[in-house]
Amino acid sequence: MRHLLDTRTLDHATAVRVLDVAEDMADTQSRQVKKLPTLLGKTVVNLFFEDSTRTRISFEAAAKRLSADVINFAAKGSSVSKGESLKDTAQTLQAMGADAVVVRHSASGAPQTLATSGWISAGVVNAGDGTHEHPTQALLDAFTIRKRRYGADSRGKDLSGLRVVIVGDVLHSRVARSNVWLLSTLGAEVTLVTPPTLVPQNVSQWPVRVLFDLEQALAEGPDAVMMLRIQAERMHAAYFPNEREYTRLWGLDALRVERLPEQTIIMHPGPMNRGLEISTEAADSPRSTVLEQVANGVSVRMAVLYLLLAGERDAREGVQ
Amino acid sequence: MSENLVITGARSTAGDAIDLVIENGVIAEIGTGLSRSGARVIDADGLLALPGLVDLHTHLREPGFEASETVLTGTRAAAAGGYTAVFAMPNTSPVADTAGVVEQELALGEAARYATVQPIGAVTVGQKGERLAELGAMAASRARVRVFSDDGFCVWDPLIMRRALEYVKSFGGVIAQHAQDPRLTEGAQMNEGAVSAELGLTGWPAVAEESIIARDVLLAEHVGSRLHVCHLSTAGSVDIIRWAKKRGIDVTAEVTPHHLLLTDDLVRGYDARYKVNPPLRREEDVLAVREGLADGTIDIVATDHAPHPSENKACEWQAAANGMVGLESALRVVQQSMVDTGLLDWAGVARVMSTTPARIGSLAGFGSLEVGAPAHVTLYDPSVQGVFTEADLHGRSANSPYLGRELPGRVQWTIHGGTVTVEDGAPVESLA
Numbered sequence: 001m002r003h004l005l006d007t008r009t010l011d012h013a014t015a016v017r018v019l020d021v022a023e024d025m026a027d028t029q030s031r032q033v034k035k036l037p038t039l040l041g042k043t044v045v046n047l048f049f050e051d052s053t054r055t056r057i058s059f060e061a062a063a064k065r066l067s068a069d070v071i072n073f074a075a076k077g078s079s080v081s082k083g084e085s086l087k088d089t090a091q092t093l094q095a096m097g098a099d100a101v102v103v104r105h106s107a108s109g110a111p112q113t114l115a116t117s118g119w120i121s122a123g124v125v126n127a128g129d130g131t132h133e134h135p136t137q138a139l140l141d142a143f144t145i146r147k148r149r150y151g152a153d154s155r156g157k158d159l160s161g162l163r164v165v166i167v168g169d170v171l172h173s174r175v176a177r178s179n180v181w182l183l184s185t186l187g188a189e190v191t192l193v194t195p196p197t198l199v200p201q202n203v204s205q206w207p208v209r210v211l212f213d214l215e216q217a218l219a220e221g222p223d224a225v226m227m228l229r230i231q232a233e234r235m236h237a238a239y240f241p242n243e244r245e246y247t248r249l250w251g252l253d254a255l256r257v258e259r260l261p262e263q264t265i266i267m268h269p270g271p272m273n274r275g276l277e278i279s280t281e282a283a284d285s286p287r288s289t290v291l292e293q294v295a296n297g298v299s300v301r302m303a304v305l306y307l308l309l310a311g312e313r314d315a316r317e318g319v320q
Numbered sequence: 321m322s323e324n325l326v327i328t329g330a331r332s333t334a335g336d337a338i339d340l341v342i343e344n345g346v347i348a349e350i351g352t353g354l355s356r357s358g359a360r361v362i363d364a365d366g367l368l369a370l371p372g373l374v375d376l377h378t379h380l381r382e383p384g385f386e387a388s389e390t391v392l393t394g395t396r397a398a399a400a401g402g403y404t405a406v407f408a409m410p411n412t413s414p415v416a417d418t419a420g421v422v423e424q425e426l427a428l429g430e431a432a433r434y435a436t437v438q439p440i441g442a443v444t445v446g447q448k449g450e451r452l453a454e455l456g457a458m459a460a461s462r463a464r465v466r467v468f469s470d471d472g473f474c475v476w477d478p479l480i481m482r483r484a485l486e487y488v489k490s491f492g493g494v495i496a497q498h499a500q501d502p503r504l505t506e507g508a509q510m511n512e513g514a515v516s517a518e519l520g521l522t523g524w525p526a527v528a529e530e531s532i533i534a535r536d537v538l539l540a541e542h543v544g545s546r547l548h549v550c551h552l553s554t555a556g557s558v559d560i561i562r563w564a565k566k567r568g569i570d571v572t573a574e575v576t577p578h579h580l581l582l583t584d585d586l587v588r589g590y591d592a593r594y595k596v597n598p599p600l601r602r603e604e605d606v607l608a609v610r611e612g613l614a615d616g617t618i619d620i621v622a623t624d625h626a627p628h629p630s631e632n633k634a635c636e637w638q639a640a641a642n643g644m645v646g647l648e649s650a651l652r653v654v655q656q657s658m659v660d661t662g663l664l665d666w667a668g669v670a671r672v673m674s675t676t677p678a679r680i681g682s683l684a685g686f687g688s689l690e691v692g693a694p695a696h697v698t699l700y701d702p703s704v705q706g707v708f709t710e711a712d713l714h715g716r717s718a719n720s721p722y723l724g725r726e727l728p729g730r731v732q733w734t735i736h737g738g739t740v741t742v743e744d745g746a747p748v749e750s751l752a
Contacts, residue, residue, distance in 0.1 A: 087635065105636065107637060108509075108519055109519065109590030110590075110637075112589065112590050113590050129520075133520070200516070200517030200523075201517070202513045202516075203514075205517075206518075
């Protein structure tokens, strides 16, 4: 794997391989000594143009457990008019000898620009770009769904036949986009449930079904329900009348949780708005995978960095 | 210096072999077997003779943005593309909203000599859309402005638009509207559709253009004024113009070369060379604007030549500037999209790229090859093919979407008022 920029172009075999390597990584994390020497001498730069403590520390933990050197670069102001350009920042990192750059940016496509511009030779990992994609989030979500379903027998399996409902602001969600592509590549059936104002105007080419009615989607007893975060700035832009109405129509409240089949899991990429898109009952119930997602995130990001930096060697070499 | 020229063996747009004699900057004779002693002979065997091209929509960037383009470099690029006149948009710094600025623009063009520069005046002061600029003073100035536009911004306030349409009637002016509803395009990055949904870029919906055009044709009808629609880009816009013309409304419309050829699929790589306003649209829209140009619904092709320095394009998509350079490639793109597809013949090309733009802009002396007219001539070889490269660009900026793309044709000679500005495929270095 040269870069990880999106899940739309990730093929089935590669996706399953990332998840399987992540299983191996997860196994090492139950040992007393969690650190592996695999990426000793490699430099991973966390280049964050947008605040995200959660994602940054997840990548940082992943890189450190593989013994890579980690540099955190918080770059504020991304446009030409505001401070240093993406190009100059990239060339600076190149001069410092970065082997991999984990980039978070508010502009959709910035990681792809970085990877294809010729400014830098490092592998690029997209850690979330604008409203485009967040591929490692989708990989950790897929990992979590698979793990809950197949447990210790997860290796080699995909998500065929599983039904996943994604609820909320799809229009502005990079998590939703990455999950749509990845989960369907892995064989899952994806249903989006959104207010009509918060789904892109033309999703005819997406491998999904779009519903506006949450009750209808939940009545079908899906295997997983993924709640998306509603961001504060959307509430003041007339996408829906107010928070109360949003919660009433598209929030996962206690009553809705009660009616779900026992095996249905509840997912959220965090950070959660308790009482808005998700109730405390839902977030803290045994079916909630919120904290597993965080833990799995480290394993999945270890796998991605490993596959990016350790080349095409056998995935298990140096791991078992 | 204008010299006496004999062009031999050219082919007219009707397909006839013609020679042209140019004396003192004027076409002196058109026929066959012509010669003049002492005149320079241009062997135009196999070349198509077109009336010198006229671009109704050029951004020359001077004064104010000389790092992107100057009047000199922009008109040199124009000559390289076969243009002999360009209408300069007023979004300079200062904005061309007074007689002084348009006269300065005119003077810079006269000094450059590669092409006639006809300034366009701003409709509103500072292009802010709030109050009318001194339209009458610009019309009465030495630049005799007849086209007014806030291009880059829409004259959005319907009352200001109405007043502007009415006001320019007294001197035969026309308002060239950049049709874009600002509220519907807040933060817009590309065409709103299947591709924007996938790329996570804020959409620029077709309705934001179409609703303004619909409003403006109704306003033009109501006040009995003339309206020109800049860079029309959607199938729906073609339908509205078609309806308006059938109804007898005095409206003309332009399409850019890039909207005749390129689609929003190209945005997938986030390469900001494809970022332009209005944005590249769907395949259906490309086919509709071609059809509209072929059937006369769309009157002209105009380049919207918009130079930008490389740092404004070599960056993340969202931070990049809108616009493409287009003067050097326009005729070749029109050949590929309209002529080679059988939609338009060469007489049609002369009409949409020379005669009609000159008429819309009330620019005398351009748009036809006839005895007694000023000698503005473009000699074009449609039989060759080539990859478009930076060597084909002659302005100050290289933000062309065609770099690396195969295009037909080649401009071999451009003659501006009897002065050779392009010689055997290359712009003349110095016109002193």
